[in-house]
Amino acid sequence: MRKNFGAKPYLYPQPVLIIAAYGEDDTPNAMTAAWGCISSMEQVYIILSAGHKTTKNILAKKAFTVSMADVAHTTEADYVGVISANNVPDKFAKAGFHAINSEFVDAPLIEELPxxxxxxxxxxxxxxxxxxxxxxxxxxxxxxxxxxxxxxPEKLQAITLDAANDAYLVLGKKTGNAFKDGLNL
Structure with missing residues (x-):
């Protein structure tokens, strides 16, 4: 028997992504986004509302980074997801993050996220x-x-959002070989 939940964002795994960008004054900012995915070999697709400071920064600088949140930084990832830089301008630093300039785009890499x-x-x-x-x-x-x-992935220990239970889960245990195991059927 199955239980129906209606229309809910219950997709597993749902990556916890930390989107980072520089402001026009080159101050780093970051926010958590759970609504993102790879949409082609060279594209990432993320849903970010226009009111976020990070969105404004991306539109101004035309560049951003997307880091995978990991177990070691679960609290920090949650913090930058629930606190708005519109209200707390130094939330990047308050989270304990340190910016490294990307060599490829005008956006910060977060030193703590691997x-x-x-x-x-x-x-x-x-x-x-x-x-x-x-x-x-x-x-x-x-x-x-x-x-x-x-x-x-076992060393990365990326986390995923469990939207049904408002929790974070760790990913990383290998269970098979992609593009190979299925050939054995």
Whole structure:
């Protein structure tokens, strides 16, 4: 038997993304967004309402980064998601984040978060909040790489939003081999 919940945003996993951009005065800002995904090989699609300070910064600078929140920074990720930079202008620093200039776009990398997409703005729809960014580079801290130099999800320990229970969950346990195990059926 199945239980019906109606229309809800219950998709698993739902990544906890930290969107960062510089303000016009080059002050770093970041916000949490759970409404995002990869939409093509070189595009990220995120829903951000126009009233966010981060959205205004992205529109001004035409660049942003998308970091994956990890277990070690769950509290900080939650903080930048519930506190508005419109009210607390130094929330990036209050979260304990440190900005590193991206080599590829005019946006900050968050030193504490080990994986980030570096993006330029392709389009933004103010009515729907649909923001599309071109992925220019992916940068990863070497501490999350495996012995062959690839990103190791078990080391990354990215978190996902559990919207049904207002909780964060950790990702990373390998359960199979993509594009290979299915060939054994």
């Amino acid at each position: 994986l980030a997409l570096e993006c330029t703005l392709e389009s933004y729809d103010e009515v729907t909040g649909a923001l599309i960014g071109k992925i220019v580079n992916v940068s990863a801290d070497e501490k999350i790489l495996n012995e062959t130099g690839k990103i190791d």
